[in-house]
Amino acid sequence: MYRLTPYYRQLSQPAGDSTVRQQYDLDRHDERLRSLKRVCAWLALFYFTYTLVDIYLLPEAAWRSIVLRFGLVGPPTLLLFAYFKRPVSIRRKELAAVCQGCLGTLVWCMILISANTPDVLNYYYAGLVFILVLTIVATPPFEQSLYGTLFVFATLYITIWFLPEVTLHYILLHLSVGIPILVLSLMANYRFSAESLRLYLEKNSVDALRQELAKRNTELERISYIDPLTGLANRRVLARHADELHKKIEPNQIITIIIADVDHFKAFNDYYGHAEGDSCLRAVAKAISAACDKEDVVCRFGGEEFLVLRSEHSPQMDSAIDTAENIRQAVADLAIPHQAAQEGKVTLSIGVCTGPLDPGVGLNSLINAADVALYAAKREGRNRVRYGNPSDAALALLAPQSPVTPTI
Ligand SMILES: Nc1nc2c(ncn2[C@@H]2O[C@H](COP(=O)(O)OP(=O)(O)OP(=O)(O)O)[C@@H](O)[C@H]2O)c(=O)[nH]1
Numbered sequence: 174m175y176r177l178t179p180y181y182r183q184l185s186q187p188a189g190d191s192t193v194r195q196q197y198d199l200d201r202h203d204e205r206l207r208s209l210k211r212v213c214a215w216l217a218l219f220y221f222t223y224t225l226v227d228i229y230l231l232p233e234a235a236w237r238s239i240v241l242r243f244g245l246v247g248p249p250t251l252l253l254f255a256y257f258k259r260p261v262s263i264r265r266k267e268l269a270a271v272c273q274g275c276l277g278t279l280v281w282c283m284i285l286i287s288a289n290t291p292d293v294l295n296y297y298y299a300g301l302v303f304i305l306v307l308t309i310v311a312t313p314p315f316e317q318s319l320y321g322t323l324f325v326f327a328t329l330y331i332t333i334w335f336l337p338e339v340t341l342h343y344i345l346l347h348l349s350v351g352i353p354i355l356v357l358s359l360m361a362n363y364r365f366s367a368e369s370l371r372l373y374l375e376k377n378s379v380d381a382l383r384q385e386l387a388k389r390n391t392e393l394e395r396i397s398y399i400d401p402l403t404g405l406a407n408r409r410v411l412a413r414h415a416d417e418l419h420k421k422i423e424p425n426q427i428i429t430i431i432i433a434d435v436d437h438f439k440a441f442n443d444y445y446g447h448a449e450g451d452s453c454l455r456a457v458a459k460a461i462s463a464a465c466d467k468e469d470v471v472c473r474f475g476g477e478e479f480l481v482l483r484s485e486h487s488p489q490m491d492s493a494i495d496t497a498e499n500i501r502q503a504v505a506d507l508a509i510p511h512q513a514a515q516e517g518k519v520t521l522s523i524g525v526c527t528g529p530l531d532p533g534v535g536l537n538s539l540i541n542a543a544d545v546a547l548y549a550a551k552r553e554g555r556n557r558v559r560y561g562n563p564s565d566a567a568l569a570l571l572a573p574q575s576p577v578t579p580t581i
Contacts, residue, residue, distance in 0.1 A: 403458035
């Protein structure tokens, strides 16, 4: 069973600022115009060369055929093709073509009547062929097919009465062919129009879904790289950068790793509560970001641990230590009260390491060295910056109790 939402209801549905009908006409303008031009060109060719048939079969109406076909139908046909070039909706162009078809039918009926011979009765079957062209070959929108075919049908059966020797029997015989052709061709046109609209709507909704999906994927990707508490990049970003750096190690490339850890943060949480701990971490993250360069990758490395990754092309140990010192100072300047801390405020211990990227181990040796330096800073009393050598990290990796940063 063929089931479709009624054609008209679909067309009048809203689509953005306009209706489905307007959007559909706009989107399919070029395609429909191409097919309309093709059909009209073939019909015009057929219509005007048919004059030769009139000359041969209806010599008494030959002159009338030439004058009426070329005089009455010719100029509007030329105008129709000129109209196709105008910036008007495809629906109007199709309507103009249907009107032109109706005019052609009317003129053709006039030629037949003027022939004044019963022979022309057989020509009336050609009118039914024209209905097929108007509905199935040209496939204009359903409403235009309907008006066009009803007009052609009415013209045929009104003018048929003026023909000599026409009888009711002949007309009934004719109608027994004409009515099924009319109904079936209109049904086919309806089905075609509705089906192409359904496909169009389906394609539109698939496109809209695809766009929505792409938008959500981008958003998901963005979210997956962001630490929700601080808004900083997370370890995934660090891993991605490590991967990129590893893939294209450049000569003279120097990497700096700064790891900053909030001092006595467990005590902070215990005293002020977890929510206060969260807002402390947010403030610290903001201060660290502000103290770094724009090109630095600043990420939340662990609970209360932050990592800065910097990649440069000349040895910059001093600048790395300066940045670490700026970070430490910036957090100290926040003066977030901390009962358990010696200074009475939140402070950071920081480990720094600078060195070339080892193709074998990637960032890990530098991170381990910065980590070793960080724990040295903790041991020495916290709220300070310590520098670590990548070679120290290698030793640290061997020592069982040493704090070793997990592999990225
Ligand atoms: N509020 C809050 N606390 C967190 C979060 N992530 C980790 N922490 C806490 O951070 C604390 C880290 O404590 P420790 O690793 O013992 O270190 P510490 O108390 O800072 O001591 P030192 O590092 O030695 O100065 C733990 O109590 C964690 O619960 C977080 O997202 N929010």
